[in-house]
Amino acid sequence: MLDWKMDFTWEILPRLLxxxxxxxxxxxxxxAVAVVLGLVFALAQRTRSRTLTFIVxxxxxxxxxxxxxxxxxxxxxxxxxxxxxxxxxxxGLIAIGLHYAAYLSEVYRGGIENVPKGQWEAARAINLxxxxxxxxxxxxxxxxxxxxxxxxxxxxxxxxxPMLSVIGVAELMHTANSIGAENFRYLEPYTIxxxxxxxxxxxxxWLIRRFETALRRKMGLTR
Amino acid sequence: xxxxxxxxxxxxxxxxxTLITLGQFGLAALVAIVAALISGLMKMAHSKTMRAIAIxxxxxxRGTSLLVQLYWFYFVLPLFxxxxxxxxxxxxxxxxxxxxYGAELVRGAIQSVPRGQWEAALALNMxxAKRMQRIILPQALVAILPPWGNLMIEILKxxxxxxxxxxxxxMFETRQVNNNTYLxxxxxxxxxxxxxxxxxxxxxxIMRWLERVMARKIGRT
Numbered sequence: 001m002l003d004w005k006m007d008f009t010w011e012i013l014p015r016l017l018x019x020x021x022x023x024x025x026x027x028x029x030x031x032a033v034a035v036v037l038g039l040v041f042a043l044a045q046r047t048r049s050r051t052l053t054f055i056v057x058x059x060x061x062x063x064x065x066x067x068x069x070x071x072x073x074x075x076x077x078x079x080x081x082x083x084x085x086x087x088x089x090x091x092g093l094i095a096i097g098l099h100y101a102a103y104l105s106e107v108y109r110g111g112i113e114n115v116p117k118g119q120w121e122a123a124r125a126i127n128l129x130x131x132x133x134x135x136x137x138x139x140x141x142x143x144x145x146x147x148x149x150x151x152x153x154x155x156x157x158x159x160x161x162p163m164l165s166v167i168g169v170a171e172l173m174h175t176a177n178s179i180g181a182e183n184f185r186y187l188e189p190y191t192i193x194x195x196x197x198x199x200x201x202x203x204x205x206w207l208i209r210r211f212e213t214a215l216r217r218k219m220g221l222t223r
Numbered sequence: 224x225x226x227x228x229x230x231x232x233x234x235x236x237x238x239x240x241t242l243i244t245l246g247q248f249g250l251a252a253l254v255a256i257v258a259a260l261i262s263g264l265m266k267m268a269h270s271k272t273m274r275a276i277a278i279x280x281x282x283x284x285r286g287t288s289l290l291v292q293l294y295w296f297y298f299v300l301p302l303f304x305x306x307x308x309x310x311x312x313x314x315x316x317x318x319x320x321x322x323x324y325g326a327e328l329v330r331g332a333i334q335s336v337p338r339g340q341w342e343a344a345l346a347l348n349m350x351x352a353k354r355m356q357r358i359i360l361p362q363a364l365v366a367i368l369p370p371w372g373n374l375m376i377e378i379l380k381x382x383x384x385x386x387x388x389x390x391x392x393x394m395f396e397t398r399q400v401n402n403n404t405y406l407x408x409x410x411x412x413x414x415x416x417x418x419x420x421x422x423x424x425x426x427x428x429i430m431r432w433l434e435r436v437m438a439r440k441i442g443r444t
Binding site: 062067069082161166180 | 282283285286287288289290291292294295298299302303376379380381383384386387394397398401405406407408411412414415418419422423
């Protein structure tokens with residue numbers, strides 16, 4: 001039956017908290033990759049080249065409909081077969097970044113398409129280049145409504161980092177597995193990991209919701 | 224080894240794994256539908272306890288990650304005296320996890336049914352249960368199907384994690400093939416294609432078809 005050992009809890013807590021730092025580092029790093037790569041995916045689908053649009057569209061669909069776990073394995077193990085050896089951290093960040101870039105590109109696309117056509121026409125009328133139009137006119141208007149969606153995927157990335165444990169990234173789940181295997185006790189490590197996840201993701205999600213309502217109010221939308 | 228030879232040699236493993244993945248997916252989707260419907264309705268109930276139970280379920284499953292939940296149900300739950308088979312733990316956890324996401328969809332869909340429909344049902348003296356069953360849920364179903372299609376893809380992808388509690392699904396078999404052959408590109412590439420075909424050419428078309436059928440049934444074409 002259930003016997004929660006308090007002294008064991010105190011013994012493993014520092015190790016788990018340290019690993020939580022790694023988890024956040026992985027989430028932050030993966031997110032940074034996703035934010036940039038997602039923009040590339042989104043913009044590549046708006047060029048005049050039909051072929052490029054089609055290829056990127058299909059790539060995004062492909063990434064979105066296959067499991068992240070499988071993509072992590074693919075990126076980590078396929079490289080060495082062709083002489084390219086990636087560290088677990090590098091492979092993990094690329095896999096998570098690529099996966100969420102596909103999701104974020106949809107968020108960006110929605111944001112960009114929401115900008116009224118007149119803005120494009122006005123920018124053309126005053127002879128702005130495409131790059132300047134994006135940089136000064138379109139992206140500043142597309143970003144605020146996209147921010148809420150971006151925030152949700154930040155929480156999503158954070159919750160998907162335990163998958164990196166399978167290729168040996170020493171984040172929370174990996175550490176909990178090692179503690180469990182060393183001590184033959186799984187109750188405390190796995191439960192604490194769950195609690196740490198709750199303690200981080202619930203307040204973050206709450207903050208994002210508050211931010212979203214504040215933003216909507218500021219932009220003069222309802223509520 | 225040429226790719227065709229590779230496929231011929233290991234096709235039975237991929238097929239076995241795919242069947243288990245399909246089973247996991249079907250059962251997990253079923254659990255998710257039931258859990259989402261119950262907790263979504265409970266979250267809208269008058270009783271405070273009902274609402275509290277629904278919120279606790281939803282927040283716990285949405286606030287932690289699926290992999291943590293799987294390990295917890297597989298390694299820790301037996302300490303409480305519940306020992307389940309790993310296959311059961313697999314689809315049950317995946318279903319409960321995505322059911323929590325689905326609960327919000329259920330709530331949103333029910334709230335999207337126009338106020339007048341509730342009032343008209345009240346005016347016709349329908350009981351609350353009958354009103355739900357005959358008036359509100361059919362209309363909510365049409366509204367929920369498009370976002371639910373996305374959730375189905377997430378459920379399919381989520382089932383890949385059951386391999387980590389050694390349910391012999393597609394992901395698990397693929398890793399075995401990879402460990403035996405070291406042909407990682409072939410092994411993981413094949414699995415990626417199989418998952419993609421399922422998501423893109425089975426799950427999505429079926430959901431689209433359901434959307435059309437349901438829209439026609441309630442007279443919106």
